[in-house]
Amino acid sequence: MAGDKVPSVWMRPGRQGREQPALNRAQIVAAALDLLDAQGVDALSMRKLGARLQAGATSLYTHVATKSELIELVVDEVYGEVEAPRTGDPDGWRAAVARCAASMRATILRHPWIVSVLGEAGVAYLGPNMSRLSEAMLAVFEEAGLSLEAADQAVNTVVAYVVGISASEAAWLATLARSGRSEREWAERLWPSAEHAVRDHPRLRALYAARRGRDPRGDRDGAFATGLDCVLQGLTARLAGQEANRV
Amino acid sequence: MAGDKVPSVWMRPGRQGREQPALNRAQIVAAALDLLDAQGVDALSMRKLGARLQAGATSLYTHVATKSELIELVVDEVYGEVEAPRTGDPDGWRAAVARCAASMRATILRHPWIVSVLGEAGVAYLGPNMSRLSEAMLAVFEEAGLSLEAADQAVNTVVAYVVGISASEAAWLATLARSGRSEREWAERLWPSAEHAVRDHPRLRALYAARRGRDPRGDRDGAFATGLDCVLQGLTARLAGQEANRV
DNA sequence: GGAAGATTCCGCACACTGTACGGATCTCAG
DNA sequence: CTGAGATCCGTACAGTGTGCGGAATCTTCC
Numbered sequence: 001m002a003g004d005k006v007p008s009v010w011m012r013p014g015r016q017g018r019e020q021p022a023l024n025r026a027q028i029v030a031a032a033l034d035l036l037d038a039q040g041v042d043a044l045s046m047r048k049l050g051a052r053l054q055a056g057a058t059s060l061y062t063h064v065a066t067k068s069e070l071i072e073l074v075v076d077e078v079y080g081e082v083e084a085p086r087t088g089d090p091d092g093w094r095a096a097v098a099r100c101a102a103s104m105r106a107t108i109l110r111h112p113w114i115v116s117v118l119g120e121a122g123v124a125y126l127g128p129n130m131s132r133l134s135e136a137m138l139a140v141f142e143e144a145g146l147s148l149e150a151a152d153q154a155v156n157t158v159v160a161y162v163v164g165i166s167a168s169e170a171a172w173l174a175t176l177a178r179s180g181r182s183e184r185e186w187a188e189r190l191w192p193s194a195e196h197a198v199r200d201h202p203r204l205r206a207l208y209a210a211r212r213g214r215d216p217r218g219d220r221d222g223a224f225a226t227g228l229d230c231v232l233q234g235l236t237a238r239l240a241g242q243e244a245n246r247v
Numbered sequence: 248m249a250g251d252k253v254p255s256v257w258m259r260p261g262r263q264g265r266e267q268p269a270l271n272r273a274q275i276v277a278a279a280l281d282l283l284d285a286q287g288v289d290a291l292s293m294r295k296l297g298a299r300l301q302a303g304a305t306s307l308y309t310h311v312a313t314k315s316e317l318i319e320l321v322v323d324e325v326y327g328e329v330e331a332p333r334t335g336d337p338d339g340w341r342a343a344v345a346r347c348a349a350s351m352r353a354t355i356l357r358h359p360w361i362v363s364v365l366g367e368a369g370v371a372y373l374g375p376n377m378s379r380l381s382e383a384m385l386a387v388f389e390e391a392g393l394s395l396e397a398a399d400q401a402v403n404t405v406v407a408y409v410v411g412i413s414a415s416e417a418a419w420l421a422t423l424a425r426s427g428r429s430e431r432e433w434a435e436r437l438w439p440s441a442e443h444a445v446r447d448h449p450r451l452r453a454l455y456a457a458r459r460g461r462d463p464r465g466d467r468d469g470a471f472a473t474g475l476d477c478v479l480q481g482l483t484a485r486l487a488g489q490e491a492n493r494v
Numbered sequence: 495g496g497a498a499g500a501t502t503c504c505g506c507a508c509a510c511t512g513t514a515c516g517g518a519t520c521t522c523a524g
Numbered sequence: 525c526t527g528a529g530a531t532c533c534g535t536a537c538a539g540t541g542t543g544c545g546g547a548a549t550c551t552t553c554c
Contacts, residue, residue: 156415499550
Protein backbone atom coordinates (compact mmCIF):
# COMPACT_ATOMS: atom_id res chain seq x y z
CA MET A 1 0.00 0.00 0.00
CA ALA A 2 2.61 2.45 1.03
CA GLY A 3 4.68 1.70 -2.03
CA ASP A 4 1.73 2.21 -4.24
CA LYS A 5 2.04 5.92 -4.66
CA VAL A 6 5.44 6.93 -5.78
CA PRO A 7 6.73 10.07 -4.16
CA SER A 8 7.43 11.50 -7.51
CA VAL A 9 9.43 14.35 -6.15
CA TRP A 10 12.24 12.00 -5.41
CA MET A 11 12.15 10.47 -8.79
CA ARG A 12 12.88 13.79 -10.37
CA PRO A 13 16.65 14.05 -10.26
CA GLY A 14 17.12 17.61 -11.27
CA ARG A 15 14.35 18.91 -9.21
CA GLN A 16 13.97 17.06 -6.00
CA GLY A 17 13.95 18.55 -2.55
CA ARG A 18 11.98 21.72 -2.48
CA GLU A 19 14.62 24.12 -1.28
CA GLN A 20 12.98 26.50 -3.71
CA PRO A 21 9.64 26.47 -5.47
CA ALA A 22 10.16 24.59 -8.69
CA LEU A 23 7.73 26.57 -10.81
CA ASN A 24 6.93 30.22 -11.16
CA ARG A 25 4.88 32.44 -13.37
CA ALA A 26 7.70 33.83 -15.45
CA GLN A 27 9.04 30.38 -16.14
CA ILE A 28 5.63 29.08 -17.17
CA VAL A 29 5.00 32.03 -19.44
CA ALA A 30 8.40 31.61 -21.07
CA ALA A 31 7.81 27.91 -21.66
CA ALA A 32 4.39 28.59 -23.12
CA LEU A 33 5.90 31.11 -25.48
CA ASP A 34 8.50 28.57 -26.54
CA LEU A 35 5.89 25.97 -27.14
CA LEU A 36 3.71 28.31 -29.15
CA ASP A 37 6.58 29.42 -31.31
CA ALA A 38 7.71 25.88 -31.90
CA GLN A 39 4.43 24.11 -32.50
CA GLY A 40 1.69 26.63 -32.94
CA VAL A 41 -1.47 27.33 -31.08
CA ASP A 42 -2.99 23.86 -31.22
CA ALA A 43 -0.03 22.42 -29.36
CA LEU A 44 -0.49 24.57 -26.29
CA SER A 45 -2.23 22.43 -23.72
CA MET A 46 -1.74 22.48 -20.02
CA ARG A 47 -0.53 18.90 -20.07
CA LYS A 48 2.07 19.45 -22.75
CA LEU A 49 3.20 22.63 -21.11
CA GLY A 50 3.49 20.85 -17.80
CA ALA A 51 5.49 18.06 -19.39
CA ARG A 52 7.87 20.55 -20.89
CA LEU A 53 8.49 21.89 -17.40
CA GLN A 54 8.72 18.41 -15.92
CA ALA A 55 5.63 19.15 -13.91
CA GLY A 56 2.09 17.92 -13.74
CA ALA A 57 -0.59 19.67 -15.68
CA THR A 58 -2.53 20.81 -12.69
CA SER A 59 0.55 22.15 -10.97
CA LEU A 60 0.44 25.09 -13.28
CA TYR A 61 -2.79 26.22 -11.72
CA THR A 62 -0.93 27.20 -8.59
CA HIS A 63 0.65 30.02 -10.54
CA VAL A 64 -1.91 30.79 -13.17
CA ALA A 65 -5.63 31.01 -12.61
CA THR A 66 -6.75 29.77 -15.98
CA LYS A 67 -5.53 29.07 -19.46
CA SER A 68 -6.95 32.36 -20.70
CA GLU A 69 -4.97 34.21 -18.10
CA LEU A 70 -1.85 32.40 -19.19
CA ILE A 71 -2.51 33.43 -22.76
CA GLU A 72 -2.97 37.03 -21.74
CA LEU A 73 0.36 36.89 -19.97
CA VAL A 74 2.04 35.39 -23.00
CA VAL A 75 0.55 38.00 -25.27
CA ASP A 76 1.83 40.79 -23.10
CA GLU A 77 5.20 39.09 -23.05
CA VAL A 78 5.20 39.25 -26.83
CA TYR A 79 4.29 42.93 -26.78
CA GLY A 80 7.43 43.33 -24.73
CA GLU A 81 9.46 42.59 -27.83
CA VAL A 82 8.14 45.63 -29.63
CA GLU A 83 10.54 48.51 -29.70
CA ALA A 84 8.65 51.48 -28.33
CA PRO A 85 9.16 54.86 -30.00
CA ARG A 86 11.01 57.57 -28.11
CA THR A 87 10.19 61.24 -27.97
CA GLY A 88 12.76 63.60 -29.32
CA ASP A 89 13.74 61.32 -32.16
CA PRO A 90 16.12 63.30 -34.37
CA ASP A 91 14.43 61.93 -37.48
CA GLY A 92 11.07 63.31 -36.40
CA TRP A 93 7.91 61.73 -35.08
CA ARG A 94 7.00 60.14 -38.38
CA ALA A 95 10.18 58.12 -38.53
CA ALA A 96 9.80 57.16 -34.89
CA VAL A 97 6.28 55.91 -35.43
CA ALA A 98 7.28 54.10 -38.58
CA ARG A 99 10.08 52.31 -36.78
CA CYS A 100 7.77 51.26 -34.01
CA ALA A 101 5.20 50.05 -36.51
CA ALA A 102 7.81 47.99 -38.33
CA SER A 103 8.94 46.46 -35.07
CA MET A 104 5.36 45.63 -34.20
CA ARG A 105 4.81 43.92 -37.52
CA ALA A 106 8.04 41.98 -37.21
CA THR A 107 7.04 40.84 -33.77
CA ILE A 108 3.66 39.61 -34.95
CA LEU A 109 5.24 37.79 -37.87
CA ARG A 110 7.72 36.19 -35.51
CA HIS A 111 4.78 34.80 -33.53
CA PRO A 112 2.07 34.13 -36.11
CA TRP A 113 -0.06 32.16 -33.67
CA ILE A 114 -0.85 35.40 -31.94
CA VAL A 115 -3.57 36.01 -34.48
CA SER A 116 -5.58 33.00 -33.39
CA VAL A 117 -5.33 34.17 -29.84
CA LEU A 118 -6.29 37.76 -30.42
CA GLY A 119 -9.88 37.06 -29.53
CA GLU A 120 -9.11 35.12 -26.35
CA ALA A 121 -6.74 37.72 -25.06
CA GLY A 122 -9.60 40.14 -25.15
CA VAL A 123 -8.63 43.32 -23.46
CA ALA A 124 -4.92 42.89 -23.07
CA TYR A 125 -4.64 46.65 -22.94
CA LEU A 126 -3.81 46.40 -19.28
CA GLY A 127 -0.65 44.34 -19.47
CA PRO A 128 2.47 46.22 -18.46
CA ASN A 129 4.18 45.94 -21.81
CA MET A 130 1.14 47.00 -23.77
CA SER A 131 0.70 49.92 -21.40
CA ARG A 132 4.29 50.96 -21.86
CA LEU A 133 3.88 50.84 -25.61
CA SER A 134 0.68 52.86 -25.60
CA GLU A 135 2.14 55.47 -23.34
CA ALA A 136 5.20 55.83 -25.52
CA MET A 137 3.19 56.26 -28.68
CA LEU A 138 0.90 58.75 -27.02
CA ALA A 139 3.93 60.73 -25.96
CA VAL A 140 5.31 60.82 -29.47
CA PHE A 141 2.07 62.05 -30.96
CA GLU A 142 1.64 64.62 -28.23
CA GLU A 143 5.11 65.86 -28.96
CA ALA A 144 4.13 66.16 -32.58
CA GLY A 145 1.49 68.63 -31.53
CA LEU A 146 -1.67 66.59 -31.03
CA SER A 147 -3.95 66.89 -28.05
CA LEU A 148 -4.16 63.85 -25.83
CA GLU A 149 -7.50 62.84 -27.32
CA ALA A 150 -6.21 63.27 -30.85
CA ALA A 151 -3.07 61.37 -29.98
CA ASP A 152 -5.21 58.51 -28.74
CA GLN A 153 -7.07 58.58 -32.03
CA ALA A 154 -3.81 58.50 -33.92
CA VAL A 155 -2.43 55.61 -31.89
CA ASN A 156 -5.58 53.60 -32.41
CA THR A 157 -5.51 54.25 -36.13
CA VAL A 158 -1.89 53.29 -36.59
CA VAL A 159 -2.17 50.23 -34.38
CA ALA A 160 -5.32 49.12 -36.16
CA TYR A 161 -3.58 49.30 -39.51
CA VAL A 162 -0.46 47.54 -38.31
CA VAL A 163 -2.32 44.80 -36.49
CA GLY A 164 -4.77 44.37 -39.34
CA ILE A 165 -2.22 43.95 -42.05
CA SER A 166 0.19 41.92 -39.96
CA ALA A 167 -2.63 39.64 -38.92
CA SER A 168 -3.50 38.83 -42.50
CA GLU A 169 0.14 38.14 -43.28
CA ALA A 170 0.51 36.05 -40.15
CA ALA A 171 -2.60 34.05 -40.94
CA TRP A 172 -1.06 33.23 -44.27
CA LEU A 173 2.22 32.25 -42.65
CA ALA A 174 0.42 30.14 -40.07
CA THR A 175 -1.47 28.25 -42.75
CA LEU A 176 1.80 27.67 -44.51
CA ALA A 177 3.43 26.41 -41.34
CA ARG A 178 0.53 24.07 -40.70
CA SER A 179 0.79 22.60 -44.15
CA GLY A 180 4.55 22.39 -43.90
CA ARG A 181 5.08 23.35 -47.48
CA SER A 182 6.97 26.10 -49.15
CA GLU A 183 5.07 29.19 -50.10
CA ARG A 184 5.48 28.69 -53.83
CA GLU A 185 4.47 25.07 -53.70
CA TRP A 186 1.44 25.82 -51.59
CA ALA A 187 0.29 28.59 -53.90
CA GLU A 188 0.67 26.16 -56.76
CA ARG A 189 -1.56 23.69 -55.01
CA LEU A 190 -4.06 26.37 -54.10
CA TRP A 191 -4.31 27.68 -57.57
CA PRO A 192 -7.11 25.50 -58.92
CA SER A 193 -9.34 26.43 -56.04
CA ALA A 194 -8.47 30.06 -56.45
CA GLU A 195 -9.16 29.84 -60.13
CA HIS A 196 -12.68 28.71 -59.49
CA ALA A 197 -13.34 31.40 -56.91
CA VAL A 198 -12.06 33.97 -59.33
CA ARG A 199 -13.92 32.96 -62.42
CA ASP A 200 -16.18 35.99 -62.58
CA HIS A 201 -13.70 38.45 -61.19
CA PRO A 202 -11.32 39.71 -63.83
CA ARG A 203 -9.38 42.03 -61.56
CA LEU A 204 -8.71 39.32 -59.01
CA ARG A 205 -7.70 36.96 -61.77
CA ALA A 206 -5.28 39.48 -63.16
CA LEU A 207 -3.77 40.01 -59.74
CA TYR A 208 -3.35 36.32 -59.08
CA ALA A 209 -1.86 35.79 -62.49
CA ALA A 210 0.56 38.65 -62.05
CA ARG A 211 1.72 37.24 -58.73
CA ARG A 212 2.25 33.73 -60.05
CA GLY A 213 5.84 34.07 -61.07
CA ARG A 214 7.05 36.62 -58.60
CA ASP A 215 8.62 36.09 -55.20
CA PRO A 216 5.83 37.02 -52.87
CA ARG A 217 8.06 37.74 -49.89
CA GLY A 218 9.87 40.63 -51.45
CA ASP A 219 7.16 43.19 -51.94
CA ARG A 220 5.32 42.47 -48.73
CA ASP A 221 7.68 44.72 -46.81
CA GLY A 222 7.15 47.35 -49.43
CA ALA A 223 3.40 46.97 -49.32
CA PHE A 224 3.40 47.37 -45.57
CA ALA A 225 5.54 50.49 -45.73
CA THR A 226 3.45 52.01 -48.48
CA GLY A 227 0.21 51.49 -46.61
CA LEU A 228 1.72 52.83 -43.43
CA ASP A 229 2.87 55.88 -45.34
CA CYS A 230 -0.73 56.44 -46.36
CA VAL A 231 -1.89 56.40 -42.78
CA LEU A 232 0.89 58.68 -41.60
CA GLN A 233 0.22 61.02 -44.48
CA GLY A 234 -3.37 61.28 -43.38
CA LEU A 235 -2.30 61.95 -39.82
CA THR A 236 0.10 64.63 -40.95
CA ALA A 237 -2.65 66.35 -42.85
CA ARG A 238 -4.86 66.21 -39.79
CA LEU A 239 -2.05 67.65 -37.73
CA ALA A 240 -1.63 70.54 -40.13
CA GLY A 241 -5.37 71.08 -40.05
CA GLN A 242 -5.36 71.23 -36.29
CA GLU A 243 -2.62 73.83 -36.32
CA ALA A 244 -4.56 75.84 -38.86
CA ASN A 245 -7.59 75.69 -36.59
CA ARG A 246 -5.53 76.85 -33.69
CA VAL A 247 -4.39 79.97 -35.54
CA MET B 248 -18.42 23.08 -55.37
CA ALA B 249 -21.44 24.72 -53.86
CA GLY B 250 -24.18 22.22 -53.12
CA ASP B 251 -26.62 23.01 -55.86
CA LYS B 252 -29.24 20.82 -54.33
CA VAL B 253 -32.50 22.55 -53.72
CA PRO B 254 -32.82 23.66 -50.14
CA SER B 255 -34.72 20.86 -48.53
CA VAL B 256 -35.79 23.16 -45.81
CA TRP B 257 -39.38 22.15 -45.84
CA MET B 258 -41.03 19.98 -43.28
CA ARG B 259 -38.92 17.39 -41.67
CA PRO B 260 -41.59 15.59 -39.68
CA GLY B 261 -40.33 12.71 -37.64
CA ARG B 262 -36.68 12.46 -38.33
CA GLN B 263 -36.89 9.21 -40.22
CA GLY B 264 -38.43 8.81 -43.60
CA ARG B 265 -35.88 10.29 -45.92
CA GLU B 266 -37.95 11.58 -48.81
CA GLN B 267 -35.17 14.13 -49.21
CA PRO B 268 -31.76 14.53 -47.69
CA ALA B 269 -32.38 16.04 -44.28
CA LEU B 270 -29.18 18.06 -44.04
CA ASN B 271 -27.25 20.22 -46.41
CA ARG B 272 -24.33 22.59 -46.34
CA ALA B 273 -26.29 25.80 -46.48
CA GLN B 274 -28.51 24.71 -43.64
CA ILE B 275 -25.58 23.67 -41.50
CA VAL B 276 -23.75 26.90 -42.14
CA ALA B 277 -26.86 28.91 -41.28
CA ALA B 278 -27.36 27.00 -38.06
CA ALA B 279 -23.73 27.45 -37.11
CA LEU B 280 -24.04 31.16 -37.70
CA ASP B 281 -27.13 31.27 -35.49
CA LEU B 282 -25.38 29.39 -32.76
CA LEU B 283 -22.32 31.61 -32.89
CA ASP B 284 -24.39 34.76 -32.77
CA ALA B 285 -26.46 33.46 -29.91
CA GLN B 286 -23.86 31.87 -27.70
CA GLY B 287 -20.42 32.85 -28.88
CA VAL B 288 -17.50 30.89 -30.12
CA ASP B 289 -17.13 28.50 -27.21
CA ALA B 290 -20.62 27.17 -27.79
CA LEU B 291 -19.95 25.98 -31.31
CA SER B 292 -19.34 22.27 -31.11
CA MET B 293 -20.30 19.67 -33.62
CA ARG B 294 -22.52 17.96 -31.08
CA LYS B 295 -24.43 21.08 -30.14
CA LEU B 296 -24.73 22.08 -33.75
CA GLY B 297 -26.04 18.64 -34.61
CA ALA B 298 -28.55 18.81 -31.80
CA ARG B 299 -29.80 22.14 -33.06
CA LEU B 300 -30.45 20.51 -36.41
CA GLN B 301 -31.97 17.43 -34.80
CA ALA B 302 -29.11 15.38 -36.16
CA GLY B 303 -26.21 13.46 -34.80
CA ALA B 304 -22.87 15.13 -34.49
CA THR B 305 -21.11 12.95 -36.99
CA SER B 306 -23.83 13.38 -39.55
CA LEU B 307 -22.49 16.82 -40.25
CA TYR B 308 -19.32 15.31 -41.62
CA THR B 309 -21.19 14.12 -44.65
CA HIS B 310 -21.53 17.71 -45.75
CA VAL B 311 -18.53 19.38 -44.24
CA ALA B 312 -15.04 17.94 -44.22
CA THR B 313 -13.90 19.39 -40.96
CA LYS B 314 -14.78 21.95 -38.35
CA SER B 315 -12.25 24.40 -39.78
CA GLU B 316 -13.90 24.14 -43.16
CA LEU B 317 -17.24 24.84 -41.56
CA ILE B 318 -15.81 27.92 -39.93
CA GLU B 319 -14.41 29.12 -43.21
CA LEU B 320 -17.83 28.74 -44.75
CA VAL B 321 -19.45 30.64 -41.91
CA VAL B 322 -16.92 33.43 -42.18
CA ASP B 323 -17.57 33.81 -45.87
CA GLU B 324 -21.28 33.81 -45.11
CA VAL B 325 -20.71 36.74 -42.80
CA TYR B 326 -18.73 38.56 -45.46
CA GLY B 327 -21.85 38.22 -47.55
CA GLU B 328 -23.57 40.74 -45.29
CA VAL B 329 -21.12 43.46 -46.21
CA GLU B 330 -22.49 45.93 -48.70
CA ALA B 331 -19.99 46.06 -51.55
CA PRO B 332 -19.20 49.44 -53.09
CA ARG B 333 -20.38 50.18 -56.59
CA THR B 334 -18.49 51.94 -59.32
CA GLY B 335 -19.99 55.13 -60.60
CA ASP B 336 -21.20 56.24 -57.21
CA PRO B 337 -22.52 59.78 -57.63
CA ASP B 338 -20.91 60.80 -54.35
CA GLY B 339 -17.47 59.76 -55.57
CA TRP B 340 -15.16 56.89 -54.77
CA ARG B 341 -14.32 58.16 -51.33
CA ALA B 342 -17.91 58.08 -50.17
CA ALA B 343 -18.38 54.66 -51.74
CA VAL B 344 -15.38 53.24 -49.93
CA ALA B 345 -16.42 54.87 -46.68
CA ARG B 346 -19.88 53.33 -46.93
CA CYS B 347 -18.41 49.91 -47.57
CA ALA B 348 -16.02 50.30 -44.68
CA ALA B 349 -18.84 51.28 -42.35
CA SER B 350 -20.82 48.28 -43.48
CA MET B 351 -17.85 46.05 -42.87
CA ARG B 352 -17.39 47.37 -39.37
CA ALA B 353 -21.07 47.01 -38.59
CA THR B 354 -20.97 43.43 -39.80
CA ILE B 355 -18.01 42.57 -37.61
CA LEU B 356 -19.63 44.18 -34.59
CA ARG B 357 -22.79 42.24 -35.27
CA HIS B 358 -20.73 39.03 -35.09
CA PRO B 359 -18.05 39.75 -32.52
CA TRP B 360 -16.99 36.11 -32.28
CA ILE B 361 -15.47 36.46 -35.72
CA VAL B 362 -12.36 37.90 -34.11
CA SER B 363 -11.56 34.71 -32.26
CA VAL B 364 -11.92 32.79 -35.48
CA LEU B 365 -9.83 35.04 -37.64
CA GLY B 366 -6.82 32.86 -37.18
CA GLU B 367 -8.60 29.57 -37.89
CA ALA B 368 -10.22 30.86 -41.01
CA GLY B 369 -6.76 31.41 -42.38
CA VAL B 370 -6.97 32.33 -45.99
CA ALA B 371 -10.65 32.95 -46.46
CA TYR B 372 -9.77 35.12 -49.40
CA LEU B 373 -11.13 32.49 -51.69
CA GLY B 374 -14.70 32.40 -50.49
CA PRO B 375 -17.21 33.66 -53.03
CA ASN B 376 -18.41 36.54 -50.91
CA MET B 377 -14.95 37.71 -49.99
CA SER B 378 -13.99 37.49 -53.66
CA ARG B 379 -16.98 39.55 -54.67
CA LEU B 380 -16.09 42.17 -52.10
CA SER B 381 -12.46 42.37 -53.13
CA GLU B 382 -13.35 42.64 -56.78
CA ALA B 383 -15.82 45.43 -56.11
CA MET B 384 -13.33 47.44 -54.08
CA LEU B 385 -10.65 46.94 -56.69
CA ALA B 386 -13.04 48.23 -59.31
CA VAL B 387 -13.82 51.35 -57.32
CA PHE B 388 -10.16 52.19 -56.80
CA GLU B 389 -9.36 51.52 -60.42
CA GLU B 390 -12.14 53.86 -61.41
CA ALA B 391 -10.62 56.44 -59.13
CA GLY B 392 -7.52 56.27 -61.26
CA LEU B 393 -5.26 53.75 -59.61
CA SER B 394 -3.43 51.00 -61.41
CA LEU B 395 -4.48 47.48 -60.53
CA GLU B 396 -1.45 46.99 -58.32
CA ALA B 397 -2.01 50.28 -56.57
CA ALA B 398 -5.68 49.49 -56.16
CA ASP B 399 -4.73 46.21 -54.51
CA GLN B 400 -2.49 48.15 -52.16
CA ALA B 401 -5.32 50.53 -51.37
CA VAL B 402 -7.78 47.74 -50.71
CA ASN B 403 -5.37 46.00 -48.39
CA THR B 404 -4.70 49.18 -46.49
CA VAL B 405 -8.34 50.07 -46.02
CA VAL B 406 -9.34 46.55 -45.09
CA ALA B 407 -6.46 46.27 -42.65
CA TYR B 408 -7.55 49.42 -40.89
CA VAL B 409 -11.20 48.45 -40.80
CA VAL B 410 -10.57 44.92 -39.63
CA GLY B 411 -7.98 46.05 -37.13
CA ILE B 412 -10.11 48.63 -35.44
CA SER B 413 -13.30 46.62 -35.61
CA ALA B 414 -11.51 43.64 -34.16
CA SER B 415 -10.42 45.58 -31.13
CA GLU B 416 -13.94 46.90 -30.63
CA ALA B 417 -15.38 43.44 -31.12
CA ALA B 418 -12.95 41.90 -28.66
CA TRP B 419 -14.16 44.40 -26.12
CA LEU B 420 -17.79 43.64 -26.90
CA ALA B 421 -17.14 39.91 -26.71
CA THR B 422 -15.53 40.23 -23.30
CA LEU B 423 -18.51 42.24 -22.21
CA ALA B 424 -20.90 39.64 -23.54
CA ARG B 425 -19.02 36.89 -21.77
CA SER B 426 -19.19 38.69 -18.48
CA GLY B 427 -22.83 39.56 -19.03
CA ARG B 428 -22.50 42.97 -17.51
CA SER B 429 -23.17 46.42 -18.78
CA GLU B 430 -20.28 48.31 -20.22
CA ARG B 431 -20.24 50.95 -17.52
CA GLU B 432 -20.44 48.44 -14.74
CA TRP B 433 -17.65 46.36 -16.19
CA ALA B 434 -15.39 49.33 -16.63
CA GLU B 435 -16.07 50.20 -13.01
CA ARG B 436 -15.03 46.75 -11.94
CA LEU B 437 -11.97 46.83 -14.16
CA TRP B 438 -10.80 50.14 -12.86
CA PRO B 439 -8.62 48.99 -9.95
CA SER B 440 -6.68 46.67 -12.18
CA ALA B 441 -6.32 49.38 -14.78
CA GLU B 442 -5.17 51.81 -12.15
CA HIS B 443 -2.32 49.55 -11.20
CA ALA B 444 -1.27 48.97 -14.76
CA VAL B 445 -1.31 52.67 -15.36
CA ARG B 446 0.58 53.85 -12.34
CA ASP B 447 3.66 55.06 -14.20
CA HIS B 448 1.85 56.22 -17.32
CA PRO B 449 0.38 59.68 -16.88
CA ARG B 450 -1.08 59.91 -20.37
CA LEU B 451 -2.90 56.62 -20.07
CA ARG B 452 -4.16 57.63 -16.67
CA ALA B 453 -5.45 60.91 -18.00
CA LEU B 454 -7.21 59.12 -20.84
CA TYR B 455 -8.86 56.59 -18.54
CA ALA B 456 -9.90 59.32 -16.16
CA ALA B 457 -11.35 61.40 -18.95
CA ARG B 458 -13.37 58.46 -20.21
CA ARG B 459 -14.77 57.57 -16.83
CA GLY B 460 -17.88 59.66 -16.93
CA ARG B 461 -18.61 59.69 -20.61
CA ASP B 462 -20.76 57.35 -22.65
CA PRO B 463 -18.23 55.20 -24.44
CA ARG B 464 -20.55 54.08 -27.20
CA GLY B 465 -21.11 57.50 -28.68
CA ASP B 466 -17.69 58.49 -29.86
CA ARG B 467 -16.66 55.10 -31.14
CA ASP B 468 -18.48 55.70 -34.40
CA GLY B 469 -16.78 59.05 -34.60
CA ALA B 470 -13.39 57.58 -33.84
CA PHE B 471 -13.83 55.01 -36.56
CA ALA B 472 -14.86 57.61 -39.12
CA THR B 473 -12.01 59.92 -38.17
CA GLY B 474 -9.41 57.20 -38.53
CA LEU B 475 -10.88 56.07 -41.79
CA ASP B 476 -10.73 59.64 -43.01
CA CYS B 477 -7.04 59.62 -42.26
CA VAL B 478 -6.49 56.55 -44.36
CA LEU B 479 -8.56 57.86 -47.24
CA GLN B 480 -6.80 61.19 -47.04
CA GLY B 481 -3.50 59.41 -47.43
CA LEU B 482 -4.82 57.44 -50.38
CA THR B 483 -6.09 60.61 -52.01
CA ALA B 484 -2.70 62.19 -51.66
CA ARG B 485 -1.13 59.14 -53.22
CA LEU B 486 -3.61 59.30 -56.04
CA ALA B 487 -2.75 62.91 -56.72
CA GLY B 488 0.91 62.02 -56.62
CA GLN B 489 0.40 59.27 -59.17
CA GLU B 490 -1.35 61.65 -61.50
CA ALA B 491 1.48 64.11 -61.10
CA ASN B 492 3.95 61.38 -62.00
CA ARG B 493 1.95 60.53 -65.07
CA VAL B 494 2.16 64.06 -66.40
C1' DG C 495 -40.62 -6.47 -60.11
C1' DG C 496 -35.67 -6.91 -57.87
C1' DA C 497 -30.68 -6.41 -57.33
C1' DA C 498 -26.58 -3.40 -57.08
C1' DG C 499 -24.64 0.64 -55.79
C1' DA C 500 -24.63 5.44 -53.73
C1' DT C 501 -25.65 8.49 -50.51
C1' DT C 502 -26.82 9.83 -46.04
C1' DC C 503 -27.19 9.29 -41.21
C1' DC C 504 -25.46 7.94 -36.76
C1' DG C 505 -23.70 5.06 -32.44
C1' DC C 506 -19.53 3.91 -30.67
C1' DA C 507 -14.82 4.62 -29.57
C1' DC C 508 -10.46 7.02 -29.02
C1' DA C 509 -7.36 10.27 -27.76
C1' DC C 510 -7.32 14.59 -25.91
C1' DT C 511 -8.89 18.91 -23.61
C1' DG C 512 -9.46 22.40 -19.21
C1' DT C 513 -9.82 22.26 -14.59
C1' DA C 514 -12.21 21.06 -9.71
C1' DC C 515 -10.96 18.50 -5.76
C1' DG C 516 -8.50 16.48 -2.13
C1' DG C 517 -4.44 14.69 -0.44
C1' DA C 518 0.65 14.55 -0.11
C1' DT C 519 4.77 16.91 0.73
C1' DC C 520 7.50 20.67 1.77
C1' DT C 521 8.96 25.32 4.44
C1' DC C 522 8.68 28.29 8.09
C1' DA C 523 6.71 30.94 12.22
C1' DG C 524 5.43 30.40 16.89
C1' DC D 525 6.62 20.22 18.17
C1' DT D 526 2.70 22.12 16.20
C1' DG D 527 0.22 24.22 13.06
C1' DA D 528 -0.33 27.21 8.85
C1' DG D 529 0.47 27.92 4.38
C1' DA D 530 2.43 27.18 0.03
C1' DT D 531 3.31 24.00 -3.63
C1' DC D 532 2.78 19.93 -6.35
C1' DC D 533 0.08 16.39 -8.53
C1' DG D 534 -3.10 11.87 -9.29
C1' DT D 535 -7.63 11.22 -10.22
C1' DA D 536 -11.88 12.34 -12.16
C1' DC D 537 -15.44 14.55 -14.95
C1' DA D 538 -17.64 16.52 -18.59
C1' DG D 539 -16.77 17.81 -22.98
C1' DT D 540 -14.15 18.05 -27.55
C1' DG D 541 -13.14 16.64 -32.90
C1' DT D 542 -13.52 13.00 -35.69
C1' DG D 543 -12.39 7.85 -37.75
C1' DC D 544 -14.90 3.76 -38.53
C1' DG D 545 -18.36 0.47 -39.55
C1' DG D 546 -22.93 -0.45 -40.13
C1' DA D 547 -27.76 0.65 -41.06
C1' DA D 548 -31.21 2.93 -43.45
C1' DT D 549 -32.74 5.06 -47.44
C1' DC D 550 -32.58 6.73 -52.37
C1' DT D 551 -31.26 6.00 -57.35
C1' DT D 552 -30.32 3.36 -61.34
C1' DC D 553 -30.27 -0.26 -64.23
C1' DC D 554 -31.87 -4.66 -65.49
